[in-house]
Amino acid sequence: MNCHCAEIVTPGLLDLFDARQRLIDAATPINTVETITLEQSAGRVLAETLVAPLDMPGVDNSAMDGYALCLADYQAAPGGAGLPILQRVPAGAGVMLLPEGGCARIFTGAPVPMGADIVVPQERVTLDQRGHIHLEGSLVLGANIRRQGEETRMGTPLLAAGTFLDAASIALLASHGINTVNVKRRLRVALLSTGDELITPGTARAPGQVYDSNRAMLNVLLAQAQCDVLDLGVIADSPQSLHQAFEHAQTAADVVMCTGGVSVGEEDHVRPVIEQRGGLHFHGVAMKPGKPFAFGYLGAEPASSTPLMALPGNPVASLVGWQLLALPFIHAMQGRSVAALQSYPVKAGFSQRGPRGRCELLRVVLDWARELPVAQLAGGQGSHMLSAASQADGYLMINPETDVAEGSTYHYYPINQFAA
Template sequence: MNCGCAEVITPGLVDLFDARERMATAARPVAGGERVALEEAEGRVLGDAVAAALDLPGVDNSAMDGYALRLAELTPRGLPVIQRVPAGAGVMHLPEGGCARIFTGAPVPIGADAVVPQEKVRLDAEGRVHVEGGLSPGANIRRQGEESRAGTPLLASNTRLEAAAIALLASHGIAEVTVRRRVRVALLSTGDELIEPGQPRAPGQVFDSNRAMLKSLMAHQSIELIDIGVVLDDPHELQRALERARDEADLVVCSGGVSVGEEDHVRPAIERLGGIVFHGVGIKPGKPFALGFLGESLDAGTPLVALPGNPVASLVGWQFLALPLLQGCQGMTPPPLQRFPVKAGFSRRGPRGRRELLRVVIDWSSGTPVAQLAGGQGSHMLSAASQAHGYLLVDADTDVEEHHAYGYCPAAQFGR
């Protein structure tokens, strides 16, 4: 039975997109950098812009396996093959009156003005080349420097280095890059009931899934983790843990104890050591999310993200709100939230007073994307979140109707 607790409308909640913008603008990029080998740069953020080291391609080369020739020399008698140019060969001159057998990536001989793919060539009994179909000057030739010229910008500073960017750097022979230092993130969970996975469990105790989940999410962000562990619901213990986090980290992330119950001690501890910027976001799940700071101010102190204790609410809070703050601390501009319309494959009473983020899977069996519920939608239910492809974003006071279109946010954009 639903007690209706989740339908209580709380005044003063920050809109999801306003909160996301405030998180991004609150970030201050960390100072300092280091030089790392390219094979160690995955996930790191460029500290300095990188210029092209050479022209790419370095010379005019062939985009096809085929034959390099002069268009003016094509005749009904065909052209003899008088040269062979493999990839890695030096630049040759094409003698008059013939063509060159050439392979993808090989330098186009000087004098040739087109490459004809081998699929469009017929060889006669004498081995002469006859071209089938039309051909225009420059066909199938990659021109020197058409991708980049030596000295021109290659990658901007604050670019996150992933596979394609690393391949681009390698293609210029660049073996080392300057990257920003890793953001130091202090992580803690709060709650007397929490124990580590693998420990014996007494009645009333629960395993700390939030910290395991957040560690996994952070592992994709190339940060330096300071794992403070589980902190008891004791004001003095919590204050000591937050003081350590403040002194050692660039960003503090805690989960649990941020609501307004008698045993929720996180907010008072934050206010003693710093302050709260905002508390409460108009989303379901994830309403108790808070942004705060430890120190004199948000600008001068250490930013703190307080995530809800319910695991799915904590997941949503990280993906939609905390991640943009971390990306800003890394020096990056957080990308806009990806949203595209999908049809709902179910009907459901909509949320009251706040947006709802339903965990869904996308069904393509009809040829168009249809969102289906991934399972139970309680903020404590990780099963659906573990199967979901993303989130169906339902506006406040809007019922979900089958076959109608709604905004969809894919989980892939959050680093899953």
């Protein structure tokens, strides 16, 4: 997908989707592997493809509480006499042989006796005075029987290398008796903010000072993405301070991430320092907010250097840059399979002038009062306004030179897809 910025973009800016793909393509996955227990594996990335050690299910078993029988025996019973209950099969029992001329009381998950070819749910069974069963409704051979190996066969792929281990995948491994896994080690990310105006939350603020929200935000986002964070704090707006911070960061971490100082003003020193210590792959993306995003490296050669992502100083621009650009790069570095961006069409419940030269990501909430959702602005759209970002359900993407018309349809990107 492309936001079509390249056709009418401000000169020198890279199309958003081109920038995203360049980041993914540039990532070199870490190759160090650790062996850990299944209990420790939540949020880790599989280092190898796992194959099923067992058939799943291991035997034919019942999908219902009911009665297991041979349908032909029931149909052959004289005068609709039904079948006597000659066996009881609880979950955890071994595989039994169905008694000739009778049926088995069976429970969900219990092995289906050999000779039975149908399980009838107890809701469709009545018992006569002799304790014989009588069945109601249509009868289909094989009904309510989970066949051995119908989910997975022993030796077939279970989870691919690069799989992010969440609750469902961990449960799958546990169901096969697997209790240790080989995973990629955690990615180490050095994080720093730049700006003489920044102070730590909780300290007294003088006029002109600003609390550092970016570092607080990115610490959480990196932790949610299962990264180990080296927090280098706030770095002064001076080339010397940046040189010292980057020198430490490039040797201590797999990735360096900084915020602020990446524009082109007289006090924006990040770009020239990056170029002196390494180089830039690109600087400037045709997106609003987030235009100053930069991607480069620290070291002599790109292939053997430490990658660096410089996010804008405005907090909403930093957040959007993280979600759309930095996060897929982090996933690729971790060896994860990078998911494609998910979007669907949603109508706008407002009108406003469209962006010029860049695609714009409007922070919106979905109004479900009607049959179909309608996007409404979550609040002020300034790149410094975290209140709207904290309330938004997603982004309405508006192409350059396109005005927003109430009732018209635009691409909507739900924010929950960026949850690490």
